[in-house]
Amino acid sequence: MIRPIIQSPSLLGQVSEPILIEEFDAYHSLFQDLGDTLHNNGRKSMAAPQIGILKRIIGFYNSEMEAVNILVNPELNAPISQWQDELYESCISLPTHSAVLRVRWHDISINAVMPGGDKIQLTFSGSTARALQHSLDHLNGIILTDPI
Numbered sequence: 708m709i710r711p712i713i714q715s716p717s718l719l720g721q722v723s724e725p726i727l728i729e730e731f732d733a734y735h736s737l738f739q740d741l742g743d744t745l746h747n748n749g750r751k752s753m754a755a756p757q758i759g760i761l762k763r764i765i766g767f768y769n770s771e772m773e774a775v776n777i778l779v780n781p782e783l784n785a786p787i788s789q790w791q792d793e794l795y796e797s798c799i800s801l802p803t804h805s806a807v808l809r810v811r812w813h814d815i816s817i818n819a820v821m822p823g824g825d826k827i828q829l830t831f832s833g834s835t836a837r838a839l840q841h842s843l844d845h846l847n848g849i850i851l852t853d854p855i
């Protein structure tokens with residue numbers, strides 16, 4: 708089910724909570740909804756707070772698999788290269804704001820749990836790495852208009 712995109716600064720400014728693995732079954736419709744909403748909006752990545760759920764869940768478009776993947780409790784690891792890019796970035800939750808320059812790591816590694824309960828480590832580069840760093844910021848209540 709496609710959910711509306713939240714634009715409330717007071718909600719977007721909050722830190723999301725992790726999900727316990729025993730609770731995953733109760734979240735499967737939310738995992739699906741986050742993927743549906745991401746797909747419908749044509750985004751590379753989207754965080755659960757953007758659909759109003761303050762839980763540590765991110766959906767991203769996996770271009771190799773041509774499918775949306777869900778990451779639960781994702782954590783950014785130490786940088787895997789020192790390469791950084793400074794590019795303009797926009798946010799679907801801030802439609803009235805113009806793009807903001809943001810420095811991001813070019814290559815990242817993320818530890819997360821898949822909806823089925825498997826722990827994984829994934830690496831990303833370029834625009835997908837940027838989108839995921841943006842989504843991780845959302846889990847920590849950080850939005851583009853916040854000072855760095």
Ligand SMILES: [Zn+2]
Nearest residue numbers: 798799800841
């Ligand atoms: Zn955003």
